Amino acid sequence: MQQIPRRRRLRHSSTAAGPAHVDVRAGGTPRVSVIVPALNEALNLPHVLSGLPPVDEVILVDGGSVDDTVAVARRLRPGIRVVHQTRRGKGNALACGFAAATGDIIVMIDADGSTDPAEIPRFLTALRDGADFAKGSRFAPRGGSADITRIRRFGNLGLNALVNMMFRTRYSDLCYGYNAFWADCLPVFDLDTSAPRPVDGSKLWGDGFEIETLLNLRAARAGLKVVEVPSFEHSRIHGTTNLNTVRDGLRVLRTIVREWPRKPRADGAKQVAVTVETEPRRQAVSK
Ligand SMILES: Nc1nc2c(ncn2[C@@H]2O[C@H](COP(=O)(O)OP(=O)(O)OP(=O)(O)O)[C@@H](O)[C@H]2O)c(=O)[nH]1
Numbered sequence: 001m002q003q004i005p006r007r008r009r010l011r012h013s014s015t016a017a018g019p020a021h022v023d024v025r026a027g028g029t030p031r032v033s034v035i036v037p038a039l040n041e042a043l044n045l046p047h048v049l050s051g052l053p054p055v056d057e058v059i060l061v062d063g064g065s066v067d068d069t070v071a072v073a074r075r076l077r078p079g080i081r082v083v084h085q086t087r088r089g090k091g092n093a094l095a096c097g098f099a100a101a102t103g104d105i106i107v108m109i110d111a112d113g114s115t116d117p118a119e120i121p122r123f124l125t126a127l128r129d130g131a132d133f134a135k136g137s138r139f140a141p142r143g144g145s146a147d148i149t150r151i152r153r154f155g156n157l158g159l160n161a162l163v164n165m166m167f168r169t170r171y172s173d174l175c176y177g178y179n180a181f182w183a184d185c186l187p188v189f190d191l192d193t194s195a196p197r198p199v200d201g202s203k204l205w206g207d208g209f210e211i212e213t214l215l216n217l218r219a220a221r222a223g224l225k226v227v228e229v230p231s232f233e234h235s236r237i238h239g240t241t242n243l244n245t246v247r248d249g250l251r252v253l254r255t256i257v258r259e260w261p262r263k264p265r266a267d268g269a270k271q272v273a274v275t276v277e278t279e280p281r282r283q284a285v286s287k
């Protein structure tokens with residue numbers, strides 16, 4: 001496991017006795033930021049935001065929605081922080097949200113109702129129990145999906161197997177958007193939010209739906225301790241997907257190839273068995 005410099009683990013906080021440095025990983029109370037990338041999700045946000053457990057900060061990263069996404073978010077949660085992304089794509093949205101987050105723990109969750117906010121405590125438990133990166137998995141025991149199509153399932157399976165072989169990981173779900181990590185791991189992901197938007201309208205690498213793959217590969221390469229957390233993916237409640245299976249599947253493949261030269265350390269990622277207890281699943285929501 002990569003040793004994260006101690007100073008990156010310190011959070012500067014104020015107490016009645018004055019400013020103090022608190023090592024939150026070693027037992028302080030971590031502040032939790034939830035990042036919600038959203039593109040035209042006004043109809044789904046009530047479900048997502050009302051289901052959140054108590055957290056310290058919620059950041060909605062708007063992708064230039066043309067519906068009432070931002071207004072609905074502000075109405076439902078007056079304290080929500082709204083961030084506008086710098087380029088196009090879910091990956092860029094997440095990178096912008098991560099950069100804006102002030103919490104010790106960052107949780108990424110979708111805005112379409114497919115990722116259940118009630119599962120957040122499982123991810124937090126995994127992090128508090130020693131993981132650097134709590135990686136949601138639909139294919140870990142007691143995970144599942146009501147949303148994934150057969151072609152996406154096979155694509156994910158194949159790409160996942162390729163990654164496990166090339167990067168010596170033991171991932172069970174490469175392309176899933178529900179994850180959480182300690183904010184002090186952010187430098188490992190090396191995400192850029194300041195590069196200009198390409199004039200031809202294309203997406204930079206990492207800016208699209210390949211973002212989860214990128215995070216998983218860079219976590220592995222850096223030797224972060226990755227723990228898979230079983231998760232149940234529900235169907236998107238309203239609206240249609242922004243993902244194109246072939247186009248985005250090829251982007252994931254190219255991401256794997258591009259990340260390969262940055263080989264993992266000899267000992268690989270310290271992935272451990274799934275140890276987090278799961279609560280009963282809520283009922284699947286149909287489209
Ligand atoms: N800000 C922002 N959010 C995005 C963008 N693209 C997708 N999202 C959000 O990212 C989340 C996942 O996108 P989806 O379109 O649901 O993709 P998916 O979950 O792979 O596809 P489905 O399973 O069919 O729903 C949703 O909350 C989207 O609103 C984008 O370009 N910008």
Ligand SMILES: [Mg+2]
Nearest residue numbers: 110112114236
């Ligand atoms: Mg979705």
